[in-house]
Amino acid sequence: RQVVAHERRDHEAARSEAIGMVKATDSEKSLLVAVATKGGGRVNEHFGHAKEFQVYEVSPRGISLVGHRKVERYCLGGGGEDAILEGVIAALEGIHIVLCAKIGNRPKEQLSRVGLRVTDAYGHDYIETAVSALYAAEFGIRPLAATA
Structure with a gap:
């Protein structure tokens, strides 16, 4: 129980910091980010x-979960x-950046060819921390440190 309680407190602190940083910007722009996750509020799925x-x-305005995109497992x-990859790419239409824990070279190249950016640089980070860091990098804002 203590471990779970600690993880929840840690996640909430990271979430609050990430949302605060994003809300403090003067940018009018938004990003749609697709996240591969197994749960726990982390970028933790291949x-x-x-x-x-x-x-x-x-x-x-902050960081909001706006939906889910169901796909067939590529691997x-x-x-x-x-x-199957073509179907995944179609499902990700309109997404600016894809976050995952790991990705192979072939799907990464295929996504790049159709203009979809993908990164595994935030693997196992909290989703909000990763998303705010991407936003910061995209719009030249000081990024948050990763909290893994």
């Missing part, structure tokens, strides 16, 4: 294993299927 992506909007035990 791109190829994701069955859905949580979609967050980040703007000066089925060592390799991916091109037809």
Whole structure:
């Protein structure tokens, strides 16, 4: 129980700090970020294993979960299927950046070809911390330190 309580406090503190940083900007812009997660409020799912992506909007109003994009798992035990990847790409239409814990070179290249940015640089960070850091990098705002 103590471990769970500590994790919840840590997550809430990181979430509050991330939202505060985003709200303190003078930017009018927003980003839609798709996150591969297994839960726990972290970026902790491999791109190829994701069955859905949580979609967050980040703007000066804050960080909000705005939906889910269901997909078929791209990676089925060592390799991916091109037809499935095409479906994943279609499901991510309108997304600016995809966050995941890990991604292979082939899907990363395919996503890049269609203009979708993807990063595993925030793997296992809290979602709000990762999203606020992306927003900061995108619009030249001082980023928060990662809290893994």
